[in-house]
Amino acid sequence: MVTLVLAVGIGAVAITPSTVARVIGHHLVGVPEVATWTPAHDSIVWQVRLPRVLLGATVGAGLAVCGVALQAMVRNLLADPYLLGVTSGASTGAAAAILFGLGAGLGENALSASAFGGALAASLAVFVVARAGGRITSLRLLMSGVAVGYALYAATSFLIFASGSAEGARSVLFWLLGSLGLARWSVPLAVVVVVVCLTVGALLLWSRRLDALAIGDETAHTLGVRPTRFRVQLLVVVSLCVGAVVAASGGIGFVGLVIPHVARRFVGAAHRRAVPVAALVGAIFLVWADVAARVALQPRELPIGIITALVGAPFLLMLVRRFHASG
Amino acid sequence: MITAENVSFAYDDAVVLNGVRVTAAPGRVVGLIGPNGSGKTTLLRTLYASLEPRAGLVSLDHAPIGSYTPREVARRLAVVVQEGSGELPLTVSELVLLGRAPHLSTFQRQSREDYAIAAAALSRVGTRHLAERVFSGLSGGEKQRVLIARALAQQADHLLLDEPTNHLDIRYQHEVLQLVRALDVATVIVLHDLNLAARYCDELVLLDGGTVAAAGTPDEVLRPEVLEPVYRIGVQRVPTDDGVQLLFRPLEQGEHREPADGSGPA
Numbered sequence: 001m002v003t004l005v006l007a008v009g010i011g012a013v014a015i016t017p018s019t020v021a022r023v024i025g026h027h028l029v030g031v032p033e034v035a036t037w038t039p040a041h042d043s044i045v046w047q048v049r050l051p052r053v054l055l056g057a058t059v060g061a062g063l064a065v066c067g068v069a070l071q072a073m074v075r076n077l078l079a080d081p082y083l084l085g086v087t088s089g090a091s092t093g094a095a096a097a098i099l100f101g102l103g104a105g106l107g108e109n110a111l112s113a114s115a116f117g118g119a120l121a122a123s124l125a126v127f128v129v130a131r132a133g134g135r136i137t138s139l140r141l142l143m144s145g146v147a148v149g150y151a152l153y154a155a156t157s158f159l160i161f162a163s164g165s166a167e168g169a170r171s172v173l174f175w176l177l178g179s180l181g182l183a184r185w186s187v188p189l190a191v192v193v194v195v196v197c198l199t200v201g202a203l204l205l206w207s208r209r210l211d212a213l214a215i216g217d218e219t220a221h222t223l224g225v226r227p228t229r230f231r232v233q234l235l236v237v238v239s240l241c242v243g244a245v246v247a248a249s250g251g252i253g254f255v256g257l258v259i260p261h262v263a264r265r266f267v268g269a270a271h272r273r274a275v276p277v278a279a280l281v282g283a284i285f286l287v288w289a290d291v292a293a294r295v296a297l298q299p300r301e302l303p304i305g306i307i308t309a310l311v312g313a314p315f316l317l318m319l320v321r322r323f324h325a326s327g
Numbered sequence: 328m329i330t331a332e333n334v335s336f337a338y339d340d341a342v343v344l345n346g347v348r349v350t351a352a353p354g355r356v357v358g359l360i361g362p363n364g365s366g367k368t369t370l371l372r373t374l375y376a377s378l379e380p381r382a383g384l385v386s387l388d389h390a391p392i393g394s395y396t397p398r399e400v401a402r403r404l405a406v407v408v409q410e411g412s413g414e415l416p417l418t419v420s421e422l423v424l425l426g427r428a429p430h431l432s433t434f435q436r437q438s439r440e441d442y443a444i445a446a447a448a449l450s451r452v453g454t455r456h457l458a459e460r461v462f463s464g465l466s467g468g469e470k471q472r473v474l475i476a477r478a479l480a481q482q483a484d485h486l487l488l489d490e491p492t493n494h495l496d497i498r499y500q501h502e503v504l505q506l507v508r509a510l511d512v513a514t515v516i517v518l519h520d521l522n523l524a525a526r527y528c529d530e531l532v533l534l535d536g537g538t539v540a541a542a543g544t545p546d547e548v549l550r551p552e553v554l555e556p557v558y559r560i561g562v563q564r565v566p567t568d569d570g571v572q573l574l575f576r577p578l579e580q581g582e583h584r585e586p587a588d589g590s591g592p593a
Contacts, residue, residue, distance in 0.1 A: 077414045208428045211417065215425075216410035221377050223481075224401030224429040269415040272436075 064282025089122020254312025
């Protein structure tokens with residue numbers, strides 16, 4: 001809450017936390033307007049920054065819990081939500097929308113919708129490739145994720161090449177780096193919030209199964225969990241969640257990779273605690289990363305992916321060093 | 328009661344089990360012995376429905392094991408298998424608590440009682456002091472005992488163990504098997520050490536190339552004429568104050584299948 005109010009206040013136009021609180025209070029529960037703030041402040045807080053902060057928190061939480069789930073599922077601490085090819089699928093969809101007007105019939109939501117469609121198609125493809133032969137193993141999943149990811153990366157590059165539009169290529173690139181700049185009170189925002197909340201809920205209910213699956217298929221089986229079926233359920237939930245997140249914010253990297261480790265550092269690996277803490281830490285982290293993106297080079301805005309990578313990459317190096325040290 | 332009747336299994340075309348039968352009645356400890364690759368672990372995996380037999384039937388308390396849901400199976404049957412523990416730093420107590428998972432619905436949280444059961448299981452195998460340690464940082468013997476504690480926390484009437492004495496020093500080998508003996512549940516245990524099998528099992532099933540080469544009491548199975556053709560090693564039974572002990576020596580070329588009399592060239 002504190003993060004939310006502070007982060008709404010910080011930006012090109014600084015607004016005091018108390019004003020922010022009053023504006024939000026006014027809109028939410030109708031705290032009477034005493035006109036201590038200007039209409040400009042009102043619209044900055046309510047129309048621009050609040051949806052943006054809300055989206056940031058949601059995206060951060062969603063990516064972090066999906067990272068937790070995937071790391072448990074493939075038993076690899078370097079797994080991240082984009083491993084399922086979701087980002088590459090979404091970017092192909094987004095490139096098609098930006099460069100060729102795919103889904104123009106959907107009006108202002110065309111970009112989100114085609115990115116979401118691309119994300120789902122990609123995870124479906126990963127899933128089908130990984131499933132060939134009846135069983136889905138972690139290794140096969142990783143490999144088909146990489147394969148599908150590269151194929152779609154090629155497709156995106158081809159779309160950029162074929163369009164021959166420098167301006168279009170620039171906006172695709174910007175989108176790929178991730179941004180919360182598209183946040184408005186809109187249907188896509190509502191969709192993301194709902195999907196992420198449902199995902200966190202599902203993963204919490206499944207926390208014991210996640211523990212068991214993280215140990216191994218055989219162990220999961222002896223504890224009454226069908227490993228293959230559970231993996232499919234997880235894949236569906238995670239793909240939907242990451243698809244919705246990426247459609248709303250582009251490919252924000254490192255959050256899903258790094259935040260799970262931070263959460264486990266705080267509360268241990270058991271998913272009953274790791275999932276909610278990852279959600280919280282992810283939300284807070286991304287909101288502040290967005291603040292940094294907004295104010296670092298004012299009045300220009302950095303793509304948020306640059307900030308998360310700046311924080312995430314050194315962290316990853318530390319992780320590698322620690323692994324190396326411990327064996 | 329857990330029973331396998333005429334169970335066969337093959338990985339693709341390679342037949343691993345062929346018409347094997349084994350039964351563990353309540354309170355009985357049945358040992359699976361046999362050379363490497365004779366199908367012991369595969370048989371064990373069919374017993375806990377991790378593998379589905381090509382032919383034959385595995386039944387648990389007189390019903391086909393396939394007729395239970397996985398969770399129902401896990402409430403009746405605990406398994407101690409060795410598996411890489413993954414990379415997640417789960418603690419020992421978290422791991423043992425997972426043994427309670429089959430008894431809890433998706434929406435239920437572990438109760439105070441579940442914690443007490445898990446703590447008692449840890450104490451029983453002498454690993455209470457390890458509770459807050461990270462599992463992957465334990466020694467092989469400590470890991471083995473913690474896995475047994477998780478199986479105990481499941482409070483099942485059937486227990487399957489795949490070489491539980493692996494990585495254990497001699498004292499813990501005996502401690503673990505004494506513990507298993509004292510549990511009074513239907514137990515099937517894969518063992519390599521035939522002297523341990525002799526001491527702690529009520530019945531033995533000797534597997535050779537996926538078929539049952541011999542079955543019966545340890546005294547009936549652990550005889551040179553039975554073991555030598557299967558293991559291709561010289562076997563000598565030595566009576567001691569503490570029952571019969573088996574001694575082994577390599578066979579000379581051309582000596583196969585001949586009963587050892589202890590006087591052959593060593």
